[in-house]
Amino acid sequence: MTHRSFNFLVSGKVQGVSFRAFAKGIAHDTGVVGWIANDTRGNVIGTAQGHQSALDRFKKALHTGPPHARVQSVLVEDERELDALEYDVFEVRR
Numbered sequence: 001m002t003h004r005s006f007n008f009l010v011s012g013k014v015q016g017v018s019f020r021a022f023a024k025g026i027a028h029d030t031g032v033v034g035w036i037a038n039d040t041r042g043n044v045i046g047t048a049q050g051h052q053s054a055l056d057r058f059k060k061a062l063h064t065g066p067p068h069a070r071v072q073s074v075l076v077e078d079e080r081e082l083d084a085l086e087y088d089v090f091e092v093r094r
Contacts, residue, residue, distance in 0.1 A: 003082040005034075005049040010062055012072030014044045020092045022066040023058075027090035030054040037093035046093075049085050 010019070020036045023046070027033070031054050036046035048058050065071045 002052075003049060003085050004052055004055055004079065005047065005082050005086070006055065006059075006079040007047050007077045008045065008059075008062060009039075009075040009077075010044040010065070010071060010073070011042070011075075012065075013068075013070035014065060015042055017068040018066050019044050019069050022069075023062065024090055024092055026058055026061040030057045032058045033085055033087040033090050035087065035091050035093050047087075048090075049082060049087060 015038050020038070023036050023044070027048065030050065032048050032050040034047040034049050036044060039045050048055055050058070059074070059076065062074045063071055
């Protein structure tokens, strides 16, 4: 089965509401690997990799976020196929 990858940027009220921990939990549950971090403009950014069905579930979760988040938009870029995953786990970067 082919692996896929994409970069994402989530804007809105997404910092200080446990968004990164939420995303890490979803990634763990779905088998997605990659990373997530806060940026200096108040957004959350990252890279997600895995099977298409897992990435579809992860993308849907990015649009929802945890209870106290208010997601304004989700930008997905650089979607591509991979021969092999570039990460072993999904990590929260600081």
